[in-house]
Amino acid sequence: MTDWLGMTPRPVAPRAELRAAVLARARGAGRRPRWAAATALVAVVLLVVAGAWWAGVSLQRLGGRVRALETRLAAAQDTMRLLRGPGTRVVQVPVRTAGRLGSVTLFADTVAGRWYVACENLAANRPDEAYQLWFATDAGMVTAALMPMDRSEPMWMALGIPAGVARVTGAAMSIEPRRGSPSPTGPMLFRLNL
Amino acid sequence: MTYSNRLSQEAERSLLERLRAREAAALGELYDQLAPWVLGLARRILDDPAEADEVLSDVFVQIWEHIDRHDARRGALTPWVLSIARTRALDALRRRRRWWRKAERWGEAHLAEDGGTLSPPDPGEAGVPGWPVHQEVHAALAGLPEEQRRVVVLAYFEGLTHSEIARRTDQPLGTVKTRLRIAHAKLAEGLKHLKDWRR
Structure with missing residues (x-):
């Protein structure tokens, strides 16, 4: 009931020009929230879509990264199994290349027929040359790996003795043409018997 | 009417x-x-x-x-x-910023206007929609005793709390509340037909 007290003061006629201004402002303000709501809705939808896209891309990237790490972990575990294997022999050979002393370490699993080879401090090859590793067998030299090195940096690899190769009795490394050679032709860096 | x-x-x-x-x-x-x-x-x-x-x-x-x-x-x-x-x-x-000083000045200045005798309308004023209601509400407020009208005006037009009205009028808080309660009851009775009308 007290709200009727608002009619106690005498009425005051608004200035004539006020009517249009007040009504225009009121109607404008009334429309704003609808526009604002629509704009906000669009913004939210865009945000959600962008967020979903970003999440999808991130998940995909993370999934790829996880798979890559799993592969590397499996390889590392496989290498560890080879290194700890009861039939594995370890041979380290000092190698001098271009006046530099390096080494080739060979982990040879004679039971499983797998090798793990680590090369340290070998000199970089000339552009037309590459290092080539050989399986020494009863039937002669069989290529094991071609290792072109443009920079002097550590290198390691796991090798499997191909099926059909005669009994492997040792290993050798030589410098061969860049494309490799079916049999050793270049300077022999080392040859050893296992 | x-x-x-x-x-x-x-x-x-x-x-x-x-x-x-x-x-x-x-x-x-x-x-x-x-x-x-x-x-x-x-x-x-x-x-x-x-x-x-x-x-x-x-x-x-x-x-x-x-x-x-x-x-x-x-x-x-x-x-x-x-x-x-x-x-x-x-x-x-x-x-x-100077709310209190102005409010006090206006309170005094408008007290008579809110509850005093209704002066004759200016030309055209009586044609404003709602003028009869204005006269009724004004009359209902004017019909209140001075001390009740004062607390109603301070509460309604100045927006003062009960405690502020008590300080302003130098009256106990209980007295202010009582006066407001009685005044509202009288206004409700006097303006009952407006309530009935709006239903």
Whole structure:
């Protein structure tokens, strides 16, 4: 009931020009929230879509990264199994290349027929040359790996003795043409018997 | 007593429906009906024509934006609009730095106007929609004893709390509350027909 007290003061006629201004402002303000709501809705939808896209891309990237790490972990575990294997022999050979002393370490699993080879401090090859590793067998030299090195940096690899190769009795490394050679032709860096 | 210038119940219902349907012309009609009263109330509270104009504008923005909040079962449109106007004007009043000094000055200046003898209307004033209601409300307020009218005016037009009124009038808080309760009861009785009408 007290709200009727608002009619106690005498009425005051608004200035004539006020009517249009007040009504225009009121109607404008009334429309704003609808526009604002629509704009906000669009913004939210865009945000959600962008967020979903970003999440999808991130998940995909993370999934790829996880798979890559799993592969590397499996390889590392496989290498560890080879290194700890009861039939594995370890041979380290000092190698001098271009006046530099390096080494080739060979982990040879004679039971499983797998090798793990680590090369340290070998000199970089000339552009037309590459290092080539050989399986020494009863039937002669069989290529094991071609290792072109443009920079002097550590290198390691796991090798499997191909099926059909005669009994492997040792290993050798030589410098061969860049494309490799079916049999050793270049300077022999080392040859050893296992 | 005739109410030819007041919004009839049916006209008000129609106006409300059109406002809710976002009919711009309806807002114009409401403005024509109530703007003089909103402005009169705002000027009474603020005593500042420019600020009162801003309040008038704010009130109609709020009406247009929030017409859905008006519950016809709880009261007519006019007192709802006036309550918005009062709240807006008091908000503006409270924002002023020298609120107390001005409020005291206005309180004294307007006390007689709010409850004194109603002077004859200016030319055209009686034609303002709602003028008969104004006369009734004014008469109901004027009919209160001075001490009750004073606390009502301080509470309604100055927005003072009970404690503030007690300090201002140098009366115990209990006395203020009692006077307000009695005054409201008398106003409710005196303006009962308005309540009946809006139902």
